[in-house]
Amino acid sequence: MKVVEYSQIVEAVKEIALQANYTLPQDVVVAFKEALNREESELGREVLRQILLNAEVAEQEQMAYCQDTGVAVVFVEIGQDVHVVGGSLTDAINEGVRRAYTEGYLRASMVYDPVFERKNTRDNTPAIIHYEVVPGDKLRIVFAPKGAGSENTSRLAMLKPADGWEGVKRFVLETVKLAGPNACPPFTVGVGIGGNFEYCALLAKKALLRPVGERSKDPIARRIEEELLEDINKLGWGPMGFGGQQQP
Numbered sequence: 001m002k003v004v005e006y007s008q009i010v011e012a013v014k015e016i017a018l019q020a021n022y023t024l025p026q027d028v029v030v031a032f033k034e035a036l037n038r039e040e041s042e043l044g045r046e047v048l049r050q051i052l053l054n055a056e057v058a059e060q061e062q063m064a065y066c067q068d069t070g071v072a073v074v075f076v077e078i079g080q081d082v083h084v085v086g087g088s089l090t091d092a093i094n095e096g097v098r099r100a101y102t103e104g105y106l107r108a109s110m111v112y113d114p115v116f117e118r119k120n121t122r123d124n125t126p127a128i129i130h131y132e133v134v135p136g137d138k139l140r141i142v143f144a145p146k147g148a149g150s151e152n153t154s155r156l157a158m159l160k161p162a163d164g165w166e167g168v169k170r171f172v173l174e175t176v177k178l179a180g181p182n183a184c185p186p187f188t189v190g191v192g193i194g195g196n197f198e199y200c201a202l203l204a205k206k207a208l209l210r211p212v213g214e215r216s217k218d219p220i221a222r223r224i225e226e227e228l229l230e231d232i233n234k235l236g237w238g239p240m241g242f243g244g245q246q247q248p
Contacts, residue, residue: 002079002137006086009141013096016143017072018104021064024055031212035186035239044243051239066184069106070145072097072127073205079136090129093141098123109148130202142209150187153179156201168193169228176232181241188212189232 024032029052036048058065074093084092101108101124108124111117155175159167172191179187192203215222 002082004082004084004139006084006088006092009084009089009092009139010096010099013074013093013141013143014100014103016141017097017100017145018062018106020143020145021066021069021100021104021106022062023059024065025211027212029055032186039239039243041238041243044238047239047242064104064106066147067107068109068147068149069101069124070147071109071151072101072124073144073146074127074129075142075144075206075209076129076131077134077138077140078131079138080133081137082139084139093129094125094127097127098125101125144205144209146205147184150179150183153183154201154204156197158197165224169224169231172228173231173235176237177235180237184240185237186239187232189228191228 032048032052032055036045036052039045039048055065057063074097076089076093078089100106102122106124108120108122110121110124110126112119112121153175155171155178157171159171168191172189176187176189179185188208190204190207192200192205192207194200195203215225
């Protein structure tokens with residue numbers, strides 16, 4: 001049995017929450033630079049240059065690179081031989097989020113009631129936490145600040161079996177087209193297929209954690225991903241809705 005202290009989890013969650021908002025992952029930076037080399041519109045190129053400059057300043061100054069610092073989405077893999085002491089795991093995660101967003105001057109967007117009172121919790125808690133119990137004695141926590149622009153343009157459809165791959169493809173393309181500039185392109189598009197209502201959405205959210213450009217090891221899934229990428233790029237939204245090789 002491995003013992004993990006409540007305070008250790010709080011500090012770890014605080015640090016990863018800050019870094020997730022301060023520093024773009026290297027695979028994302030590379031993707032932006034590659035997009036800059038491909039972009040034909042001068043306005044689109046300027047937007048990409050500003051995005052890269054903003055990311056550089058944010059990392060150097062240790063400040064948020066986007067004003068929307070997101071809903072705190074946390075993925076937890078906890079080994080069945082791990083024992084958390086000093087408090088609950090859920091409380092530790094929320095305390096880490098609380099400290100990151102208050103001490104790091106990150107925007108707090110969560111409210112007590114989404115319809116009636118809409119009173120801001122003032123520290124971006126509670127976090128949305130997904131747990132998975134796994135073999136072993138390791139605790140793995142992944143923090144994903146999900147901006148509301150992209151979250152609010154997410155969609156789910158219950159398709160008929162007869163719709164097949166073409167039905168899935170139409171739905172994904174329609175969703176990206178409807179999102180337009182509201183979700184601040186360039187996009188990372190997460191697609192979940194299968195399972196039931198909530199599990200499909202969880203698969204789509206998990207897909208966002210894959211490194212940019214990584215393809216499925218399954219040859220059929222790989223082909224589908226490449227088809228989707230090609231057709232999505234043909235929509236022509238361009239960076240932040242400017243530029244792009246084709247206009248929708």
